[in-house]
Amino acid sequence: MKKNDQKSPLGEVFGFPIKNDGSKAQRYRKQKLCPFNNKVPNCTKDKANNPLGVCSVWHNGVSVITCPTRFREDWLIIEKAAEFAFGLQATWTSISEIKLVDKNGQSAGNIDFVLVQYNEKGQLINFASLEVQGVYISGNLRNPFEEYIKNPSKDFEWPTGYNYPKPDYLSSSRKRLIPQMLYKGGIFQSWKRKQTVALQKSFFETLPSLPTTTKEKADIAWFLYDLEFNEEQNQNNLVLTKTVYTEFEPALLRVTTPEPGDVTNFINILQSRLDEHLDKNSPDAPSLTDIISN
Numbered sequence: 001m002k003k004n005d006q007k008s009p010l011g012e013v014f015g016f017p018i019k020n021d022g023s024k025a026q027r028y029r030k031q032k033l034c035p036f037n038n039k040v041p042n043c044t045k046d047k048a049n050n051p052l053g054v055c056s057v058w059h060n061g062v063s064v065i066t067c068p069t070r071f072r073e074d075w076l077i078i079e080k081a082a083e084f085a086f087g088l089q090a091t092w093t094s095i096s097e098i099k100l101v102d103k104n105g106q107s108a109g110n111i112d113f114v115l116v117q118y119n120e121k122g123q124l125i126n127f128a129s130l131e132v133q134g135v136y137i138s139g140n141l142r143n144p145f146e147e148y149i150k151n152p153s154k155d156f157e158w159p160t161g162y163n164y165p166k167p168d169y170l171s172s173s174r175k176r177l178i179p180q181m182l183y184k185g186g187i188f189q190s191w192k193r194k195q196t197v198a199l200q201k202s203f204f205e206t207l208p209s210l211p212t213t214t215k216e217k218a219d220i221a222w223f224l225y226d227l228e229f230n231e232e233q234n235q236n237n238l239v240l241t242k243t244v245y246t247e248f249e250p251a252l253l254r255v256t257t258p259e260p261g262d263v264t265n266f267i268n269i270l271q272s273r274l275d276e277h278l279d280k281n282s283p284d285a286p287s288l289t290d291i292i293s294n
Helices: 023-031 068-086 142-150 169-190 248-256 263-275 288-293
Strands: 010-013 054-059 062-065 092-101 107-118 124-133 195-200 220-230 235-246
Touching (some): 010 235, 062 220, 068 107, 068 220, 124 169, 235 248
Parallel strands (some): 195 220
Antiparallel strands (some): 054 062, 092 107, 107 124
């Protein structure tokens, strides 16, 4: 789909692009099924009894993944993460939603997937983490979704304007990805265990440029995925487009250190607010801006 073909924010609904009105797509929508290895056959996003079955939203010519379960297609994310953590010859499996606690027994949150390597006797010999991050949405996504579900059509349109849903990359990184990488990732780093992150390429590109390293030296592998539309199948396929290797401390320091703006702009704001409280008849004195400029 081209950018100028965008008529609504809905990318995929219950696993299929809305332009797909084939029998399989219709069945998944009718039964509210999830084709991406959810913990149960049905979609459970937002509400189990009335799920918000939007896997991705259409934004600027890209299907942006909003549901973390969407990344589970064919378990590619697990395979690639295990390959980085353990190599090609290892025997491994994954365990989902493992609670992580700190030294004081306080919860640090759940790890999306813990990859575990084991020997021929079934004994654990190594482990690593995999965090999966979709993108938060600003605006109202349920309204267009419910309107579409009433009468699914490949020609469905939704007017732009106030509350039109779109990706909120900033909240996705500041409120979710970065805090969990700092806290949960800090624990794994102290244990000297490999970490992996699966997210969409367009999301990663909104982060500050990270200092990279080699695969052998890396503490973290960032796996960048995208959705590629297959004309024959009339659906999207999850593909790995790039892998970025970083060390823990340089990467996290980079994403948590803001790029400061011009201090003069901030001073001017403060001066404007200060002027509101001061008597205009008071004797003039040199401002901070004047002092800095001199």
